Amino acid sequence: MPELLTPTVAVIGGGPGGLSAAAGLAPHLDQVVVLDREQQAGGIPRHSDHPGYGIRDRKRFMSGPSYATTLVEDARAAGAQILTGWTVTGWADDDTLEVTTPLGRVLVRPDVFCFATGARERPRTARLVPGTRPAGVLTTGQLQNLVHVQHQKVGTRAVVVGAELVSWSAVMTLAESGCRTEALVSEHPVGESYSLFRIPGRVAFRTRVETTSRVASIQGRRRVTGVEIEDTRTGDRKVLECDTVVFTGDWIPDHELLRSAGVELDPASGSPVVDAAMRTSKANVFAVGNVNHPVETADVVAIEGAVAAERILEHFGGRPAPEASVRLVADDPIRWVSPSRLAPGGPAPARDRLVCWVDRLVPRPVVTVSQGGHRLARKRLAWPAAPGRAFRIPSSMLDGVDAAGGDVRIAID
Known part of the structure; x- marks a missing residue:
């Protein structure tokens, strides 16, 4: 029989959200374990060897690896047990995880689960980009692993598909490897990243953003030789010569374990349906971070992890879940909203x-914001709603929601 562990809380995922949740929980509970399939905890920041981390939560300007190390050290100092190389493969029953570890198969049956499994970028195959299948086609995660962890070279000329924040992170990683980015390709009329990054980035890295364009095909046999892009307004095509292509963004939540557990998923985002306390449709299953909303920055996710710890402690303290909640429905051009349920009077x-x-x-x-055909709130926000990055709406606009009033619709006039 495999060994059985019975911690108070099992945190699945050792990135910023999971580690921050563990750091908040461990001083108050008997045993908090973090299960991480990687050999080192810390999540994506471990591979992002450039500054820009820790601004909101640490009030510091840190590199990705330094930020990850700080999160790991804080969780351990708080008393959390971080188990690396532990891969959750499925469910033995409704309350027990099956885990493959360096010591063999282990069963983990906690009182509460906290899923912090994050999100991943959609690769070329999932985007159905035609052309040949040469070497040199990567996602940002693969690129950062090759450069920052394995210390390998990737090429000399690159095209980055996407123009989000993570796309400029890929540009910085390529530059560190000695690879020049010829262009970023975006289907939108304006690059998705903030102008704070977009404008200096074009100057610092001597690159351009090909807007209203899509990748029509990838060329090359053994190695990439070029990318054919199409102007979506005119249909005109041209080839950008390169030996490396990096697909960025187009995020997918890592929800497989939640789906197989029968947790309700939002059809628009693929994320678990959660309320403001980050409770899922299963009473003892919480979810935090980018598995709920792909994708937010690491420092925001870390702050959410600390809030999730507070909500889980309230759960152990006997605070009952709200008896009634309403669904939050997004109207075009909003694709999805998180949390997707609200309990009036709750946190x-x-x-x-x-x-x-x-x-x-x-x-x-x-x-x-409207409910039952009646407008509850209307507000002009000082920041744009832009594709490719989180659009944040003050939750105070929901203060007038009635628990018995049915679905709440959130729209942009």
């Missing part, structure tokens, strides 16, 4: 914000 979402994703740029959005 506010982390950072007092709803996280949304939009499909087109609205420079000066006016957000409306």
Whole structure:
């Protein structure tokens, strides 16, 4: 029989959200374990050897590896047990995880699960990009692992598919490897990243953003030789010569374990349906971070992890789950909203914000909240609603929601 572990809380995922949740829980509970399939905990920041981490939560400007190390040290100092190389492969029953470890198969049956499994980028195959199948086609995660962990060279000329924040992270990693980025390719009329990154990035890295364009095919036999892109307005095509292609963004939540457990998923995002306390449809299963809303920055996710710890401690303290909640429904151009359920009178979402994703740029959005055909709130926000990055809405706009009033619709006028 495999060994059985029975911790108070099992945190699945050792990135910023999971480690911050563990650090908040461990001083107050008997045993908190973090299960991470990687050989080192810390999540994506471990591979991102450039500054920009820790601004919101640490009030410091840190590199990715330094930030990851700090999170790991804090969780351990708080008393959490971090088990690396432990891969959760499935469920033995409704309350027990099957885990493959360096010591063999182990069963983990906690009182509460906290899923912090994050999100991943959609690779070329999932995007159905035609052409040949040469070497040199990567995602940002693969690129960062090759450069920052394995210390390998990747090429000399690259094209980055996408123009999000993570796309510029890929550009920085390519530059560190000695690879020049010829262009970023975006289907949108304006690059998805903030102008704070977009404008200096074009100057610092001597690259350009090909907007309203899509990748029509990848060329090359043994190695990439070029990318054919198409202007989506005119249909004109041209070839960008390169030996490396990096697909960035287009995030997918890592929800497989939650789905196989029967947790309700949001059809628009693929994320678990959670309320403001980050409770899922199963009473003892919580979810935090980018598995709920792909994708937010690491420091925001870490803050959410600390809030999740508070909510889980309230759960152990006997605070009952709300008897009634309403569904939050996103209207075009908003694709999805997280949390996707609200319990009036319950706790506010982390950072007092709803996280949304939009499909087109609205420079000066006016957000409306309605229920039962009646408008509850209307507010012009000072920041744009832009594709490729989180669009945040103050949760105070939901203060007038009635628990018995049915679905709440969130729209942009």
